[in-house]
Amino acid sequence: MYQTQNALMGEIDRVREMMIAAAGETGYTSDETVRLSQELDTLIYEYQALCRETEVQRKKTRLLFRQIILLTKKQYILSHA
Structure with a gap:
């Protein structure tokens, strides 16, 4: 599995170019083009799965950040009460 969306997008572009070249040389239904x-x-x-995973991680990070802020506010309030 690819580590970054950019690396995966680069591979997608490379294979797409190869597919287009194969289609031009051997036809749209050739074994190589289909493969x-x-x-x-x-x-x-x-790529789509990696994007979904990245979005889930972002949401988890936002949630954790909000929880930290709330805990910090609560501690501040309790220490100044």
Whole structure:
């Protein structure tokens, strides 16, 4: 699995270019073009999954940050009561 969205996007671009070249040379239904198309589908699926995972991590981080702020405010209020 790819570590970053940028690395995965680079691989998607590379395979897409290869697929386009294969389609131009051997036709849209050739074994090579179809294989590259399927590889591209897999990469795009991985990219979408990575984007979802990244968004989930962002939401968790925001939630934790809010909890820290609330705890800090609560501690401040309690120490000054």
